[in-house]
Amino acid sequence: MTAAAIDALRAERQHVLDLIESLSDEEWQLPSDCDGWRVQDVIAHMSAVFVTVSGGDTAKADPPSDDAERNADAAVEERRYWSSADVGAEYERSSATAIDALAGLQSPPLSDTVIPLGNLGHHPMHLLADALVFDHYCHLRHDLIAPGGPLARPDLPSDDLRLGPAMTWMLAGLPQMCAEGLSVLDRPVDLVFEGPGGGTWHLVPGTPFVSVVEGPAEDAAATVTSNAHDFVSWGTARRPWRELGVQVHGDEPYAALILDAIDII
Structure with a gap:
């Protein structure tokens, strides 16, 4: 709860x-x-x-x-x-x-x-x-x-007091709020959030919605690393993720498609 x-x-x-x-x-x-x-x-x-x-x-x-x-x-x-x-x-x-x-x-x-x-x-x-x-x-x-x-x-x-619940909502809402854009997800992507409220999760392909699973994927196509506070900004499309020091390792073009599709309300 x-x-x-x-x-x-x-x-x-x-x-x-x-x-x-x-x-x-x-x-x-x-x-x-x-x-x-x-x-x-x-x-x-x-x-x-x-x-x-x-x-x-x-x-x-x-x-x-x-x-x-x-x-x-x-x-x-x-x-x-x-x-x-x-x-x-x-x-x-x-x-x-x-x-x-x-x-x-x-x-x-x-x-x-x-x-x-x-x-x-x-x-x-x-x-x-x-x-x-x-x-x-x-x-x-x-x-x-x-x-x-x-x-x-x-x-x-x-x-953590504030960012913990904020991140809980963002990650719970992401699959349904971004369903159309995330339909391009066909391989897992790791999301690593640093600082208060942080942790590691990964996106898993699915129908009708992708899933957000705690922990890293064994076969992630890419790993995205960001500060959790900054995720509140780029994850709501207030600021472009490219301008906030988000790091991408692995299949960068594929990860960019996923990041561009994230717009949480």
């Missing part, structure tokens, strides 16, 4: 609350590294996700869609003209309610209940907490706070 993700999510929530408290009127309106979203919109998005998780109503794409990003855009647009105070207040309220609800999903039978999450795939409910840790980690460190984002703030922790 992923009960440790609850501790990570509470820690990430506090980072957001501290950031909200520190933002000037001008900083709320700065463009983030999420295309078309201001700092305020990113926080509104994180708040809207918590509203949904706790069973509340928020805007969805029209016409209806299973595309997570279209639905996220609709929820942000619903909050576009809210005051920054209202956005911050909703985040504080909805996050507290949702995290308590998520804590109740970490034991059977609910933890193992698989639910559809649109184009994110079908996942057991206990992974929802990991997904939100990933969402917070990504938005805070890669979209809001410099160097990726516009806000000059001290670096936030990039440790």
Whole structure:
């Protein structure tokens, strides 16, 4: 189970609350590294996700869609003209309610209940907490706070507490989210992630989805090595993997096809 993700999510929530408290009127309106979203919109998005998780109503794409990003855009647009105070207040309220609800999903039978999450795939409910840790980690460190984002703030922790759940979600979601692009996988590829949250896994061909298996493959066609923190960036297509020091050994052209196909939400 992923009960440790609850501790990570509470820690990430506090980072957001501290950031909200520190933002000037001008900083709320700065463009983030999420295309078309201001700092305020990113926080509104994180708040809207918590509203949904706790069973509340928020805007969805029209016409209806299973595309997570279209639905996220609709929820942000619903909050576009809210005051920054209202956005911050909703985040504080909805996050507290949702995290308590998520804590109740970490034991059977609910933890193992698989639910559809649109184009994110079908996942057991206990992974929802990991997904939100990933969402917070990504938005805070890669979209809001410099160097990726516009806000000059001290670096936030990039440790096992946070990167462990973030990596759990990314590796669990990769086969379904990237199914079309990864259909070219016909030989195993090792993925080695260094630093906090790291470890070794390998991709195995399969139908309809590839599999992510812990440990190295005996017959890997290539080995890809990256820092786990950087994987959050290139694994979501925020930055090209070629620019982040990713090392490839073995069949480099084949590995490049696989890496280019990875785009996790």
